[in-house]
Amino acid sequence: MLGPGRAELLERISSTGSIAAAARDMGMSYKRAWMLIETLNAMFRAPVVDSSRGGPGGGGAILTETGQTVLAQYRALEARAIAAGAEEISNLQAMLRDIPDGK
């Protein structure tokens, strides 16, 4: 329902107040960001983004209360998953090839 990319998009809309700015920051087209938001808005019982509000003069976008809850629950899920799977994550990382510059 939600993955790292969509969660980041919601987070950036929340911080920038703008779908266009969020898309730009993620190197994503405005059209793609809009489609992802429309999918999310249709997926949940209430919209997660309200694009008729936000921004200094309106015309921006905000996370609705549902959107804020969805994002918070997703981040909590992610934190629990990382904590619970620490051993497996470490095992998998140890099998990864070294990348120059530590990146």
Add this chain to the structure above:
Amino acid sequence: MLGPGRAELLERISSTGSIAAAARDMGMSYKRAWMLIETLNAMFRAPVVDSSRGGPGGGGAILTETGQTVLAQYRALEARAIAAGAEEISNLQAMLRDIPDGK
């Protein structure tokens, strides 16, 4: 490094002994499956798929020992994450819109 789609691809290669069959079962082009495998093979210290072996007359593909370990660790991580995040997953699911036919 690995997500649900790549894990499923590895699993299907393991069960079918064929990249082409695995791709077909997932509705994915052979080219895309190959690119994903090449990415994974380069990402880990040892290849995860050996496409010079497997299949009755050769020409198929098998998971290497590294590939089997990667897949097993990923599935274990997934199980731990689902168990640890049960409350958040349930909260998120409760916010989803009902879909007709219970699908």
